[in-house]
Amino acid sequence: MQVPFLDLKAHHQPLMDEFVAAFKEVVERSAFAGGPFVEQFEKEFAAFNGCPHAIGVGNGTDALWFALLALGVKPGDEVITVPHTFIATTEAISFCGAKPVFVDIDEHTYTMNPALLERAITPRTKAIIPVHIFGQTADLDPILDIAKRYGLPVVEDACQAHGAEYKGRKAGTLGAAGCFSFYPGKNLGAFGEGGAVITSDADLKAKIQMLREHGSARKYYHSMVGWNGRLDGIQGAVLSIKLRKLADSNARRRRHAEAYDRLLADIKGVVTPPVAAYGTPIYHIYAVRVKQRDEVLKKLVQKGIGCGIHYPVPLHLQDAYRDLGLSRGSFPVAERCAEEFLSLPMYPELSPEQVETVARELANCIA
Ligand SMILES: Cc1ncc(COP(=O)(O)O)c(C=O)c1O
Structure with missing residues (x-):
């Protein structure tokens, strides 16, 4: 018997009629880049996580990068994370001009070892990114305690942890921001690239919304240099359908x-x-x-x-x-x-x- 590593066809087949109906709707409304289907998915994803705000972005790498930028990470800063993760975690740090500083993982969780965190903090440390690798959260309480003592924000890399829980709370809701990838093979996967940041901080939400939209809150008026980091309408529609499952x-x-x-x-x-x-x-x-x-x-x-x-x-x-x-x-x-x-x-x-x-x-x- 052959057993493939992943079988996305089997996952999508039962939902095909719903997908086709959704594609038609997106095309009829010409809502392709951002727009109502993305807004609807943002509401649903925020509700699923029990978090006030979700911001759809281009992919999980954008989600991490925008979260760090919105928190003020800049050249010369350090951001602490783990060496056992996908490179996107540190690319987001590097693309802020900051330096990744590593803390080893715990053999019993494969996530950041909280006992090793404090010694990695320096005056240049600007944020901490625990990674909920393989779908199991890091031990967040001790990490959040240390972060609080040093006044540092925690950005959760929840790109592999859609719906995972830590002490009854959803991954991504305990830190300043939680970052998700909707790469097709993820537990919640789009039909291409997609990502989101969740946060309960309205200011952070507004900054990330500007960053994904060329630094503008009003079309063609740019109050900062941002990026094109929107989620597609078609991905929003697909993700809404798949989120229910x-x-x-x-x-x-x-x-x-x-x-x-x-x-x-x-x-x-x-x-x-x-x-x-x-x-x-x-x-x-x-x-x-x-x-x-x-x-x-x-x-x-x-x-x-x-x-x-x-x-x-x-x-x-x-x-x-x-x-x-x-x-x-x-x-x-x-x-x-x-x-x-x-x-x-x-x-x-x-x-x-x-x-x-x-x-x-x-x-x-x-x-
Ligand atoms: C732990 C982790 N962080 C970040 C990312 C980046 O997400 P994306 O591929 O959507 O940019 C991924 C996805 O591959 C990931 O697994």
Whole structure:
């Protein structure tokens, strides 16, 4: 049995009539760049998260970049984050002219280790970005406590955590801003690029709205230099339809994760994803840890099991960040995880047989 890593066709097929009706409506109203479909989605996404404001933007990278710019991050500043994330997190920092400063991850959550945060703060620190990687939130309370003591805003990178919860509150609602990506493979994915910032701060919302709209609140009157960072009308319409299914899709992912956990529990040499007691993860990615990962992956792919690596090189060891002067050994947990992570197929439409097949083939490969 073949098990693809992701099956977006199966996810979209049951909604096809709704999509076609929505496309027609967008075309009939010629509401393509921003506009009513985006505004409607913003309202719905804010309500889903229990947050007053959502601002649709071009993608998750824009969301992070605009949030940092709106918070005043500028050249010469430092922003603290983790090396185990997608490069967009640090690109947003770099494109403000600021320097990414890394804190290692916690082996029990794969997210920012709060015990290591304080020593990374300097007089130049301007913000902190915990990343809710794989769909599990960072341990936010201690991070928010430290941030408060130093007067620093926390920007949550929730690009992989749509609907995940921390102590009963939605990811993205605890810091000054929460940033989301709607890249097609995400738990809430558009038909192309898309992103959003959520915030309860009306000033921040207004600044981000200006930044995404060439620095203008009124067409052709520009009070600052901004960017073209709007969300498309068609993406707004698609996201509204898919948002209605998100809670159910996340619950299905959790059930698959429980099945994987159970089936892999006794396989020596496989570490299943840790679940922190403080929250409810949404399994954007189900990553196990194995030794000789590349060999195991090769064997699984030969058996027809789609796999991924998120991510093979931690950011401090990427060529793009060579100028930071960091070497192997700087962040040992992130480095070890990067060598061992193996992402297994994870999407709502997986069948129990597919989950069993993946678990069995993984066990065979390890043996
Ligand atoms: C953790 C994380 N941050 C930021 C991003 C950037 O989002 P986008 O690809 O929509 O720009 C992504 C998406 O790939 C991500 O996974």
